[in-house]
């Protein structure tokens with residue numbers, strides 16, 4: 001049965017274009033670092049149209065990419081051949097991953113934990129499908145560092161986010177959620193992207209180890 005919660009045809013087309021512009025403006029460098037050094041069986045959750053695929057190192061045996069939005073998933077499937085590692089793109093959602101426990105050596109989320117409906121459930125599922133000691137690599141925009149900017153972010157989340165931004169939330173405290181889910185953050189870089197203080201510019205990139 002069709003699940004319309006994940007159909008965002010306008011956002012999907014707009015995002016594909018915007019992501020290219022963000023990569024040209026420098027985000028691509030963060031994508032490269034995000035996946036550098038990974039190996040074995042890797043899961044990417046909310047892979048979108050596959051902008052990370054070209055950057056995976058050849059030490060990855062198999063990349064399994066989960067994407068619930070139909071247009072983005074089809075676009076990602078069209079990019080498999082150009083990836084340097086074997087990739088399969090499957091339908092699914094972070095809160096209920098269609099895999100057995102301890103299936104993956106590493107998981108990757110890029111600008112996804114802002115969009116999932118239930119961040120706690122998504123992280124619990126990622127924890128479940130990783131091997132003990134497995135790594136979660138993340139690149140996410142997060143809650144700002146001042147009260148006024150947080151208020152602006154919460155207003156955007158209550159108004160524009162659900163309708164225009166594909167369900168994106170900009171006021172989430174994603175690092176705390178990652179640690180609450182049973183991960184220890186071992187590598188962390190905080191940065192502004194773009195390099196200006198806007199509601200969506202507060203980013204974190206790093207790695208967390210599964211307990």
Ligand SMILES: C[S@@+](CC[C@H](N)C(=O)[O-])C[C@H]1O[C@@H](n2cnc3c(N)ncnc32)[C@H](O)[C@@H]1O
Nearest residue numbers: 046047048051069093094110111112115116117
């Ligand atoms: C801003 S896009 C990021 C896409 C891509 N990861 C990237 O790096 O550009 C957010 C992505 O999260 C996906 N998404 C939203 N809710 C999701 C969920 N519950 N489970 C898995 N993916 C989800 C969207 O379909 C979309 O592909």
